[in-house]
Amino acid sequence: MIKKKTGVLLSLMLLCSMGAQAQLVTSMRINEVLVINEDNFVDDYGKRNGWFELYNPSAGTVNIGGCFLTNDKNNPKKYPIPKGDVLTKIRPGQHALFWADGIASRGTFHLNFTLDPTKENYIALYDSDGKTLVDEITIPAGQRADISYGRKIDGQEEWVCFEKVTPSANNLTLDTNEKLDNFKLNDSIGIGMTLTAMAVVFLGLILLYLCFKGVGNAAISASKRRADKASRETSGKTSGDVSGEILAAISMALYELDEDVHDIENTVLTIQKVKRNYSPWSSKIYGLREVPRK
Amino acid sequence: MQESFLSFLGENLQLFLTYTGVYNVTPGHLIMIVVGLLFIFLAIRYEFEPMLLIPIGFGILVGNIPFKDAGLQIGIYEEGSVLNILYQGVTQGWYPPLIFLGIGAMTDFSALISNPKLMLIGAAAQFGIFGAYIIALQMGFEPNQAGAIGIIGGADGPTAIFLSSKLAPNLMGAIAVSAYSYMALVPIIQPPFMRLLTTKKECVIRMKPPRVVSSTEKIIFPVIGLLLTCFLVPSGLPLLGMLFFGNLLKESGVTRRLAETARGPLIDTITILLGITVGASTQATQFLTLNSVKIFGLGALSFVIATCAGILFVKFFNLFLKEGNKINPLIGNAGVSAVPDSARISQIVGLEYDPTNYLLMHAMGPNVAGVIGSAVAAGILLGFLG
Numbered sequence: 001m002i003k004k005k006t007g008v009l010l011s012l013m014l015l016c017s018m019g020a021q022a023q024l025v026t027s028m029r030i031n032e033v034l035v036i037n038e039d040n041f042v043d044d045y046g047k048r049n050g051w052f053e054l055y056n057p058s059a060g061t062v063n064i065g066g067c068f069l070t071n072d073k074n075n076p077k078k079y080p081i082p083k084g085d086v087l088t089k090i091r092p093g094q095h096a097l098f099w100a101d102g103i104a105s106r107g108t109f110h111l112n113f114t115l116d117p118t119k120e121n122y123i124a125l126y127d128s129d130g131k132t133l134v135d136e137i138t139i140p141a142g143q144r145a146d147i148s149y150g151r152k153i154d155g156q157e158e159w160v161c162f163e164k165v166t167p168s169a170n171n172l173t174l175d176t177n178e179k180l181d182n183f184k185l186n187d188s189i190g191i192g193m194t195l196t197a198m199a200v201v202f203l204g205l206i207l208l209y210l211c212f213k214g215v216g217n218a219a220i221s222a223s224k225r226r227a228d229k230a231s232r233e234t235s236g237k238t239s240g241d242v243s244g245e246i247l248a249a250i251s252m253a254l255y256e257l258d259e260d261v262h263d264i265e266n267t268v269l270t271i272q273k274v275k276r277n278y279s280p281w282s283s284k285i286y287g288l289r290e291v292p293r294k
Numbered sequence: 295m296q297e298s299f300l301s302f303l304g305e306n307l308q309l310f311l312t313y314t315g316v317y318n319v320t321p322g323h324l325i326m327i328v329v330g331l332l333f334i335f336l337a338i339r340y341e342f343e344p345m346l347l348i349p350i351g352f353g354i355l356v357g358n359i360p361f362k363d364a365g366l367q368i369g370i371y372e373e374g375s376v377l378n379i380l381y382q383g384v385t386q387g388w389y390p391p392l393i394f395l396g397i398g399a400m401t402d403f404s405a406l407i408s409n410p411k412l413m414l415i416g417a418a419a420q421f422g423i424f425g426a427y428i429i430a431l432q433m434g435f436e437p438n439q440a441g442a443i444g445i446i447g448g449a450d451g452p453t454a455i456f457l458s459s460k461l462a463p464n465l466m467g468a469i470a471v472s473a474y475s476y477m478a479l480v481p482i483i484q485p486p487f488m489r490l491l492t493t494k495k496e497c498v499i500r501m502k503p504p505r506v507v508s509s510t511e512k513i514i515f516p517v518i519g520l521l522l523t524c525f526l527v528p529s530g531l532p533l534l535g536m537l538f539f540g541n542l543l544k545e546s547g548v549t550r551r552l553a554e555t556a557r558g559p560l561i562d563t564i565t566i567l568l569g570i571t572v573g574a575s576t577q578a579t580q581f582l583t584l585n586s587v588k589i590f591g592l593g594a595l596s597f598v599i600a601t602c603a604g605i606l607f608v609k610f611f612n613l614f615l616k617e618g619n620k621i622n623p624l625i626g627n628a629g630v631s632a633v634p635d636s637a638r639i640s641q642i643v644g645l646e647y648d649p650t651n652y653l654l655m656h657a658m659g660p661n662v663a664g665v666i667g668s669a670v671a672a673g674i675l676l677g678f679l680g
């Protein structure tokens with residue numbers, strides 16, 4: 001039985017971990033594409049080719065090794081991303097750049113297909129099963145040289161053209177902290193923040209208060225019900241159920257209490273800490289004999 | 295031969311001299327060493343938060359031993375040094391959630407569950423955070439810095455460290471030391487304002503004894519507490535998640551060993567590491583600035599505002615409560631989350647007015663609500679300014 005339970009538990013854990021892994025891979029996004037590279041970024045062979053960038057918007061590292069890239073809807077497994085390359089592990093918020101030069105022998109990030117400047121281009125990323133589509137994009141025909149087509153904000157839906165291309169970097173970079181600037185501009189005294197934040201703190205604790213007021217009322221009524229039930233059960237019993245010995249004992253106790261014949265013990269009830277001075281003479285440890293060693 | 299040997303020795307001795315603390319000492323180091331000694335003195339002589347002030351005080355001594363910056367990897371700010379590695383728990387913000395795990399495993403929320411309206415006092419006292427935020431903005435701090443400074447008013451060291459490491463890492467040392475110092479000084483800061491803002495009649499209000507809370511209620515509390523607060527403020531998840539998790543370990547009754555580890559060896563270990571590294575991070579060169587002085591001033595103010603807000607809120611709340619259900623305003627100060635010191639202050643001051651009126655149990659309600667409230671407030675600040 002225990003083995004069965006352990007098995008079920010392990011299977012559940014395995015399922016969860018598989019789910020987590022799959023979720024991470026499926027979070028990958030095609031982020032920026034440059035179809036015509038005339039005077040732009042060069043690869044590690046000093047060549048200019050079209051490229052595109054994958055982006056990991058998740059909070060965990062994603063290994064895209066074993067996934068597939070393609071420019072052909074009918075052939076999802078066109079370019080298998082090699083497994084075992086440390087560079088295919090994409091850290092959170094980081095990018096991976098692939099060169100569409102048609103020469104896969106040049107390395108992991110060189111694809112076996114190219115991008116066609118004369119027509120629209122389709123690019124897709126498939127999961128390692130070659131069936132689950134992770135992300136796809138169709139780049140419109142008529143792309144201009146050295147102007148990339150990418151998501152306005154990394155990982156988000158809207159696509160725009162970039163005159164300032166950003167291979168392996170964020171499509172949108174900020175020179176300032178917009179949040180702080182907004183606060184400085186609109187809430188220089190801090191009243192807005194104070195009111196909002198105090199309202200949220202109060203709301204949170206009021207919700208807890210209401211919730212536990214309800215829980216408390218339910219608990220009180222439940223305990224009352226239990227007490228009523230118990231009292232009904234005891235009141236249902238007649239005095240005839242109690243044996244004569246018990247009644248005699250109760251009567252004796254009541255009599256002794258009335259007559260105050262109970263012995264008075266010489267003790268003091270206190271909340272003060274009782275001090276017992278340490279003495280090796282009264283220590284139990286010193287009084288014990290050591291266990292003989294063999 | 296002899297002469298060259300002697301000159302070689304002399305040169306080496308001279309070089310050695312440049313490495314000594316005596317050679318590199320500055321007045322700043324000496325001031326910080328005195329501060330460290332003062333912390334140790336206060337902890338031992340007056341037992342002001344000794345668990346915190348001893349590690350921090352000694353850490354200040356460790357951090358202010360002057361040395362030549364020769365890449366020996368000894369300073370806390372030198373990458374790869376032992377102290378720097380231990381300091382990662384502070385800078386990366388993972389010590390505070392572990393402390394919260396321990397706090398959760400040792401906190402009994404019964405007082406709060408039996409009288410849930412006391413939670414609102416914990417919310418009101420968070421005004422100390424935002425009062426200090428407003429003042430810090432007026433003093434010229436950036437909003438993120440002001441938020442990090444304001445959290446001192448939450449009277450919660452781990453929360454202060456967690457938030458300042460995210461919002462203003464360069465001010466973290468001063469904020470942490472300030473928060474812990476004022477937490478230790480709660481017995482000095484709070485009573486005058488408690489006496490000032492209350493009347494004798496209010497101080498002798500007797501509150502109903504808290505009802506017995508069932509174990510089911512105690513088990514439900516961390517689960518609902520987590521869901522309600524974190525759905526509202528997800529950025530408070532690291533602190534609130536661990537707090538409620540620790541409490542569930544305690545109350546579930548089936549994870550006694552885990553709860554004991556969390557509230558015993560784990561929290562002790564983290565407290566030691568946190569205290570010594572926070573103390574050591576106060577190197578005079580980094581710490582002795584005008585900003586630190588301002589932060590100390592703002593810290594004191596935030597404690598005062600939080601205390602007053604808690605007391606005044608109880609007085610206001612009492613206007614709507616029936617006779618017999620009224621709350622003694624002396625437990626208002628306990629809304630700041632310095633557990634259990636501020637609750638103890640309620641008890642001590644309450645006994646001054648009525649030696650038979652025990653407020654400790656009642657004060658523990660707003661006290662633990664303050665822990666939740668300050669973690670929620672930290673989450674809000676992180677969400678808005680992070």
